[in-house]
Amino acid sequence: xxxxxRVGATIIxxxxxxxxxxxxxxxxxxxxxxxxxxxxxxxxxxxSISYIPYAHxxxxxxxxxxxx
Numbered sequence: 001x002x003x004x005x006r007v008g009a010t011i012i013x014x015x016x017x018x019x020x021x022x023x024x025x026x027x028x029x030x031x032x033x034x035x036x037x038x039x040x041x042x043x044x045x046x047x048s049i050s051y052i053p054y055a056h057x058x059x060x061x062x063x064x065x066x067x068x
Contacts, residue, residue: 005056009047016040 001010016039023032049055 003050005050006047009043009050013040013043013047016043 016036020033020036020040023029023036046059049059
């Protein structure tokens with residue numbers, strides 16, 4: 001969980017869980033809640049991909065080709 005390749009995804013995931021709770025229960029803003037749920041899912045996917053050998057570098061290379 002705290003390896004250098006996973007720390008960023010872990011921090012983003014935990015922060016987005018907190019922000020989703022704040023946006024949904026305290027602010028009651030559906031749009032912000034959906035945005036942060038999407039961010040949460042992307043962080044979780046990035047964290048999960050880091051466990052597959054060479055998948056992290058493959059996704060990074062593919063995303064750099066798709067998004068210049």
